[in-house]
Amino acid sequence: MNDHLHHHGHAVGEQAHVGIIYTCPMHPEVRQDHPGNCPICHMNLVPEGQPVSGHDHHGHAAGEQVPASAAQPPQEAPAGTTYTCPMHPEIRQDHPGNCPICGMTLEPVIPLDEEDNSELIDFQRRFWWTLPFTAVVTILAMFGHRLGWFDMRTQTWVELVLSLPVVLWAGVPFFTRCWQSIINRSPNMWTLIGLGTGAAFAYSVVATLAPGVFPDSFVAHGRVAVYFEAAVVIISLTMMGQIIELKARSQTSAAIKALLGLAPKTARRINADGSEEDVPLNHVHVGDLLRVRPGEKVPVDGVVAEGSSAVDESMLTGEPVPVTKRVGDGLIGATLNTSGALVMRSEKVGAATMLSQIVQMVANAQRSKAPMQRMADVVAGRFVVVVVLIAIATLFVWGFFGPEPSWVFGLINAVAVLIIACPCALGLATPMSVMVATGRAATQGILFRDASAIEKMREVDTLIVDKTGTLTEGKPAFDTAVAAPGYKADEVLRLAASLDQGSEHPLADAIVRAARDKGLALSKADDFESGSGIGVRGTIEGKRLALGNTALMQQESVATDALKTDAERLRGEGGSVMHLAVDGRLAGILAVTDPIKATTADAIKTLHDSGLRIVMATGDGLTTAKAVGAKLHIDEVHGEVKPADKLALVERLQKEGHIVAMAGDGINDAPALAKADVGIAMGTGTDVAMNSGQITLVKGDLRGIVAARDISIDTVRNMRQNLGFAFVYNGIGVPIAAGLLYPFTSWLLSPMIAALAMSLSSASVVFNALRLRHA
Numbered sequence: 001m002n003d004h005l006h007h008h009g010h011a012v013g014e015q016a017h018v019g020i021i022y023t024c025p026m027h028p029e030v031r032q033d034h035p036g037n038c039p040i041c042h043m044n045l046v047p048e049g050q051p052v053s054g055h056d057h058h059g060h061a062a063g064e065q066v067p068a069s070a071a072q073p074p075q076e077a078p079a080g081t082t083y084t085c086p087m088h089p090e091i092r093q094d095h096p097g098n099c100p101i102c103g104m105t106l107e108p109v110i111p112l113d114e115e116d117n118s119e120l121i122d123f124q125r126r127f128w129w130t131l132p133f134t135a136v137v138t139i140l141a142m143f144g145h146r147l148g149w150f151d152m153r154t155q156t157w158v159e160l161v162l163s164l165p166v167v168l169w170a171g172v173p174f175f176t177r178c179w180q181s182i183i184n185r186s187p188n189m190w191t192l193i194g195l196g197t198g199a200a201f202a203y204s205v206v207a208t209l210a211p212g213v214f215p216d217s218f219v220a221h222g223r224v225a226v227y228f229e230a231a232v233v234i235i236s237l238t239m240m241g242q243i244i245e246l247k248a249r250s251q252t253s254a255a256i257k258a259l260l261g262l263a264p265k266t267a268r269r270i271n272a273d274g275s276e277e278d279v280p281l282n283h284v285h286v287g288d289l290l291r292v293r294p295g296e297k298v299p300v301d302g303v304v305a306e307g308s309s310a311v312d313e314s315m316l317t318g319e320p321v322p323v324t325k326r327v328g329d330g331l332i333g334a335t336l337n338t339s340g341a342l343v344m345r346s347e348k349v350g351a352a353t354m355l356s357q358i359v360q361m362v363a364n365a366q367r368s369k370a371p372m373q374r375m376a377d378v379v380a381g382r383f384v385v386v387v388v389l390i391a392i393a394t395l396f397v398w399g400f401f402g403p404e405p406s407w408v409f410g411l412i413n414a415v416a417v418l419i420i421a422c423p424c425a426l427g428l429a430t431p432m433s434v435m436v437a438t439g440r441a442a443t444q445g446i447l448f449r450d451a452s453a454i455e456k457m458r459e460v461d462t463l464i465v466d467k468t469g470t471l472t473e474g475k476p477a478f479d480t481a482v483a484a485p486g487y488k489a490d491e492v493l494r495l496a497a498s499l500d501q502g503s504e505h506p507l508a509d510a511i512v513r514a515a516r517d518k519g520l521a522l523s524k525a526d527d528f529e530s531g532s533g534i535g536v537r538g539t540i541e542g543k544r545l546a547l548g549n550t551a552l553m554q555q556e557s558v559a560t561d562a563l564k565t566d567a568e569r570l571r572g573e574g575g576s577v578m579h580l581a582v583d584g585r586l587a588g589i590l591a592v593t594d595p596i597k598a599t600t601a602d603a604i605k606t607l608h609d610s611g612l613r614i615v616m617a618t619g620d621g622l623t624t625a626k627a628v629g630a631k632l633h634i635d636e637v638h639g640e641v642k643p644a645d646k647l648a649l650v651e652r653l654q655k656e657g658h659i660v661a662m663a664g665d666g667i668n669d670a671p672a673l674a675k676a677d678v679g680i681a682m683g684t685g686t687d688v689a690m691n692s693g694q695i696t697l698v699k700g701d702l703r704g705i706v707a708a709r710d711i712s713i714d715t716v717r718n719m720r721q722n723l724g725f726a727f728v729y730n731g732i733g734v735p736i737a738a739g740l741l742y743p744f745t746s747w748l749l750s751p752m753i754a755a756l757a758m759s760l761s762s763a764s765v766v767f768n769a770l771r772l773r774h775a
Contacts, residue, residue, distance in 0.1 A: 187384035196418035267299035309340030432769035457712035478514030492588035571623035
């Protein structure tokens, strides 16, 4: 190849070929007729049919020399990137910049594959290049009159010259943000820093150029007192604080970056003729057969078609023990095949995969605002104006009533007040905790939809759980069918399975599987109705069928007394019993057993120990529900519950003053999940349930509720620590800077010390939040 490839992968001077379709390796549903970047994950789009493994992130061929011009400029953010503010998530725009409210640098909502460190690099360059000037100016200001290197007037000019690079170059980002805050009428930390350093520097420049305009009371050590060192030290220390904060903030999104890096780049596809080839993920479509060899990652979501193996799902579910997968079992993309060889059939690709949904959910949660933050926002919104008024009052009180040189004292103390105040510590107090907590939770298979769910989970005192798929495996096995007079057991099973083909419920799946295993011919269901939570209805071979619990039979006016004894016996054995009615008459009953999860008993005990009351509400028969409830020592059991009954149960408990969490996995749980104070959806359930819940447990294990509660407690404690520190810091720092203690202790706070304290205050909030990663 003679020509180098440019940014989009075309030879220099070559136009995009007409008819070429560009697609994303991660999200094949993104298709367009021109090069660019994926609006979902921001990867470079590639021509369909072209492998991505031979190109780097910029589209250059592997092994090909990259032009010098392409290597110099920093990488631009992909098109479609949305930027937001860590403190004000309502600010969203399609280009980088600064928040118009607080002045903080905007960040991508979803971290980029290659992190943009341009601001950090710029700040480091400004800091290190001007640090020698700051050091020399500070030494001259503190010891110059003793060292005798210059006469004092000459020293003043030397300090001015050495201060210019620091103030007019290193300080430009701060003064720009200060000016923007004034234009936007949104005073913030940068308003205070800009006013403080600007006042100290402007005063000192006037004192250098026209010392005669100041009274004799301003003269000290043979010159009018100047404070160039205060201005330069404040700028250098603030710059250092920003560097520390930028480095720390980059770690808060480490979890989501790790999730983004889990997906493999290629898959091994088995073609129709039996041949195999490695293809990029954008070539994998629903229904493709893929080979997953030992040690390889599962490329997309799907089911095992051949073979068996132990698959490590810990990166997504937090479950440390590899899970055995056999034919028919589900596979999650990005999990690791540890031992055996598998052939899988892809079912979900691109944005539909669990990994993509987890990344999006975590990103949204990290940018949500906790209710606790609202108080801090109200305080911070008025904080800057109050601080400016305190600084003005400090200037005049010291000027009129302070010791000589009173106005010099007044100016320096006013600058110290402006500099030490830190609304940023207030603003960052909860967002940093939320970002770290949601990332940590995601690595354990717990997805919080927003910050309010984190804050609310710790207050829950009552937990309502569904039985099937929540307490039990959710993979029931068909047990037996009992036919009413005039029917045979296999015919009851065949009719029930034919109707259940349209249902998502795990019990229905068990019946369909059993019928197919027996080789029964299933018929197509017409007029299928589901979602009632008590069963399904439909027409099979011209006959009107109803399949469900006794509540459905009552609705259909079907007498069940003929098989009541058999039904109670099966329920007493822990089976779920469904009645089949054909044209308004009972045709038989079917029993399905669903074993209790091995982890459920320990999880229930732990939840009880933490003070939670456990209530089970299930659509299964009351006898079955009580049998399961007795085994697990559940406090309250409700059987044959309709969706409306679950909703009513949640409302009743809330009226009694309880904070209610609801855990479920089916469509019938969705109304109660939405109504509960905290809805917890099992990741093994339906999309409707997950969309209704505030928390999703990827593994679908009750132990996740225990972990979610612990994370909630840790996070709220961390938020309170951050807010408490911010309030105490400002409550103590501002009065000391104003000189309130001077009459009693003769203490005054130098603006330089104030700058150091201010810089470290924001960083300390971030570092305290980062402790959540290891809590």
